[in-house]
Amino acid sequence: MSKVMISGKEVATHNTRESCWIIVHGKVYDVTDFLDDHPGGSRIILKYAGKDATAEYDPIHPPDAITTHLPPEKHNPRAFSLGSVDPGTVQKVEVEVTDAEKQRLERVANRPSLSEILNLHDFEAIARMVMPEKAWAYYSSAAEDEITNRENHVAYHRIWWRPRILRDVTHVDWSTKILGHASKMPLYITATALGKLGHPDGELNLTKAAAKHGIIQMIPTLASCAFDELVDAAQPGQVQFLQLYVNQDREITKKFVQHAEKRGIKALFITVDAPQLGRREKDMRQKFEAEDPAEVTANKQEGKVDRMQGAARAISSFIDPSLDWKDIPWFQSITKMPLILKGVQCWEDALQAYDAGLAGVVLSNHGGRQLDFSRSGVEVLAEVVREVGARRSLSFPNDKFQLFVDGGVRRANDVLKAVALGATAVGVGRPFLYAFSSYGFEGVDHALNILTDEFEMNMRLIGARSLKEIVPEMVDASSLKSHIVPVPGDRLFDSNYESMQHARLREVKSKF
Numbered sequence: 464m465s466k467v468m469i470s471g472k473e474v475a476t477h478n479t480r481e482s483c484w485i486i487v488h489g490k491v492y493d494v495t496d497f498l499d500d501h502p503g504g505s506r507i508i509l510k511y512a513g514k515d516a517t518a519e520y521d522p523i524h525p526p527d528a529i530t531t532h533l534p535p536e537k538h539n540p541r542a543f544s545l546g547s548v549d550p551g552t553v554q555k556v557e558v559e560v561t562d563a564e565k566q567r568l569e570r571v572a573n574r575p576s577l578s579e580i581l582n583l584h585d586f587e588a589i590a591r592m593v594m595p596e597k598a599w600a601y602y603s604s605a606a607e608d609e610i611t612n613r614e615n616h617v618a619y620h621r622i623w624w625r626p627r628i629l630r631d632v633t634h635v636d637w638s639t640k641i642l643g644h645a646s647k648m649p650l651y652i653t654a655t656a657l658g659k660l661g662h663p664d665g666e667l668n669l670t671k672a673a674a675k676h677g678i679i680q681m682i683p684t685l686a687s688c689a690f691d692e693l694v695d696a697a698q699p700g701q702v703q704f705l706q707l708y709v710n711q712d713r714e715i716t717k718k719f720v721q722h723a724e725k726r727g728i729k730a731l732f733i734t735v736d737a738p739q740l741g742r743r744e745k746d747m748r749q750k751f752e753a754e755d756p757a758e759v760t761a762n763k764q765e766g767k768v769d770r771m772q773g774a775a776r777a778i779s780s781f782i783d784p785s786l787d788w789k790d791i792p793w794f795q796s797i798t799k800m801p802l803i804l805k806g807v808q809c810w811e812d813a814l815q816a817y818d819a820g821l822a823g824v825v826l827s828n829h830g831g832r833q834l835d836f837s838r839s840g841v842e843v844l845a846e847v848v849r850e851v852g853a854r855r856s857l858s859f860p861n862d863k864f865q866l867f868v869d870g871g872v873r874r875a876n877d878v879l880k881a882v883a884l885g886a887t888a889v890g891v892g893r894p895f896l897y898a899f900s901s902y903g904f905e906g907v908d909h910a911l912n913i914l915t916d917e918f919e920m921n922m923r924l925i926g927a928r929s930l931k932e933i934v935p936e937m938v939d940a941s942s943l944k945s946h947i948v949p950v951p952g953d954r955l956f957d958s959n960y961e962s963m964q965h966a967r968l969r970e971v972k973s974k975f
Contacts, residue, residue, distance in 0.1 A: 468547055468549055469547070471548055471553035472554075474554075475514070477512065478513030482495055483495045483498060483508060483512045483513075484513060485513075485516045486516060486517065486548050487520050489548055490548065491548050494508055507519065513554065514556050515554070515556060518556070521659055522665075522687060523660060523687075567593065567595065570593050571593045574901065574902070577902060580913075581913070582874070582955070583873045583897075583913065584955035585955075586906060587893075587959045588955075588958070588959050589897075590661070590896075590901040591961065593901055594660075595660075596749065598660040598900070600748070600749040601660060601746050601749075602660070602893060602897070602900070603961060604745035604832070605835075606742055607741070607742050607835040609835070610836055611834070611835050611838075612832070613960065614831070614839050614871075615831055615870035617871075618838075618839035618842050618871065618943065619839075619841060619872075619877045620951065620953065621940070621945070621950060622884075622939070622943060624880075624937060624938060624939075625938060626924060626925040627925065627926030629926075630927075632922065632923040632927075635918075635929070637649060637918040637922060639930055641679055641887060642823070642865060646678050646888065648878075648915070649878055649886075649889065649930055650678065650890070650914070651679040651681055651704070651888055652673055652679070652895055653891060653892040654683035654684070654686075654732070654892070655683060655892045656684075656685035656686065658686060658688065658896070658899070661897075662899045662900055662903055664688075666682070667696055668899040668904045668906075668907050669895060669899070670693050670696045671696065671904050672895075672904060672907035672911060673701065673703075674697060674698040678911070679703065679704060681703070681705065681706050682694075682703055682706065683706050684707055685708065690719075690722075690726075703728055704732055705728045705732065706734060706805060707731055707734065709734075709782065709786050709790075710782070711782075712781075720794075720798050721797060723800075724798050724799065728800065731798060731800045732803045732805040733803070734829075735804050735806045736807075736808065736827065736834075739784060741829070741832050741833040741835070744963060791819050803825060804821060804825070805824075806825065807827070807843070808838065808843055809846070810843075810847045810849075810851055812824075813866075814850070814851050814854060814855070817857075823864055824847075824867070825867040825868070825869060825890065826840040826867065827840050827890070830869070830870050830892060840868035840869055842943050844866060844868050844884050845884050845943055847866060848884060859886075860886065861887075865887040867890060868890070869889060869891070872889055872890075873894060875921055876917065876921050877889070879918070879927075879933055882930055882933050883935060883937050884938065884940060885935070894910060898910040
């Protein structure tokens with residue numbers, strides 16, 4: 464059957480709630496029946512009814528979101544009156560540049576040069592000033608009172624060095640192997656969703672920077688860029704991992720995992736700490752203010768989708784809350800890739816992962832975005848090393864069962880503390896998002912150069928010539944479990960932290 468070509472003028476006639484068509488990447492979709500189920504609300508779809516919604520769609524949806532979530536008859540090009548659109552006939556969407564946007568663009572123009580960016584905190588400070596408000600809210604938000612988000616960073620302050628002296632540190636080497644693959648640093652770029660919210664190139668910035676600096680990128684399931692686009696952008700021999708959200712439809716998961724393995728992905732990190740999204744209230748408040756409160760209330764009363772969850776809800780409705788230990792053998796049966804559980808938060812689960820034959824665990828609380836008052840990954844690390852090590856006669860770092868940590872890292876100093884406590888490597892996420900949101904690829908490149916300088920300096924000052932010489936005796940972690948121990952405040956981190964806000968009175972419009 465020949466490909467259906469639809470005139471943009473015809474699409475433009477379907478611009479109501481009763482008949483709503485939109486254009487995304489040159490294809491026409493009938494989303495009429497999806498309006499009230501759209502996690503982002505119907506208002507944003509109706510804004511683009513009969514028009515090209517690609518610019519709005521791209522930053523906050525994975526590339527296959529429509530084909531994954533709409534019934535096949537609503538996006539099949541062979542269906543009646545649906546297909547590709549004649550680009551010359553598409554109605555242009557007039558985007559009003561608000562005063563706030565003009566001010567933001569002026570701030571972008573006044574960014575300091577990269578030579579003035581001295582640490583990862585600086586990227587966060589600039590990103591907060593130059594990113595669109597909704598994008599900043601999504602990246603920076605965390606669960607409920609955001610206690611865990613802050614604790615992830617503060618926990619590193621309760622670990623103090625016991626440096627060794629009079630060692631020849633002319634040459635220091637912080638390279639390592641992660642799951643058998645060479646890395647020039649004991650860190651990897653961990654998975655973070657929706658990269659195009661911060662920059663048009665999204666996660667491609669990270670792929671390029673990882674290649675240049677010889678480190679590993681973990682590709683997120685919910686990337687703004689297509690999975691194959693990120694794999695295709697990798698350099699020959701570049702190692703990439705995959706973070707997996709498990710779909711309720713296991714066939715979709717199986718197909719994705721096996722495709723990733725065929726494309727050369729070297730390890731599968733299965734996220735296990737997100738059976739339900741945490742309440743990320745900064746993001747939620749942004750979404751609520753963009754919606755009609757009456758419509759939100761009415762839909763909640765009718766039992767429809769809760770759309771107050773912000774950008775996160777729009778990309779996560781397919782995640783399976785029934786994921787269970789009994790599913791592990793199934794994963795082992797569909798792939799030969801090493802399997803790592805991402806989001807382990809106690810030694811008992813780490814021990815069960817070891818006994819199940821997994822390759823490792825990421826001790827993580829999802830960047831503080833899920834369960835508030837979860838302990839930091841680095842605190843759980845000390846517990847896992849002690850308890851699992853004693854029960855299975857293991858020492859860490861361990862090549863057969865590797866421990867990873869993520870959350871809160873802002874300095875190479877933090878990474879080296881985790882290594883001293885037994886981690887193979889540390890995942891870094893938000894700092895790289897802030898780097899490319901404010902400066903693109905060059906920002907991530909500069910961030911990794913900063914970390915390189917910090918690794919060299921810190922290794923010399925603690926008296927370690929290689930990572931093998933960074934041993935538990937080099938740190939005092941005796942206060943790590945004490946959550947009320949006062950520590951010197953981190954002024955840079957604290958100044959970047961944006962306090963949560965209360966609900967506010969709605970603006971009263973004058974009658975005159």
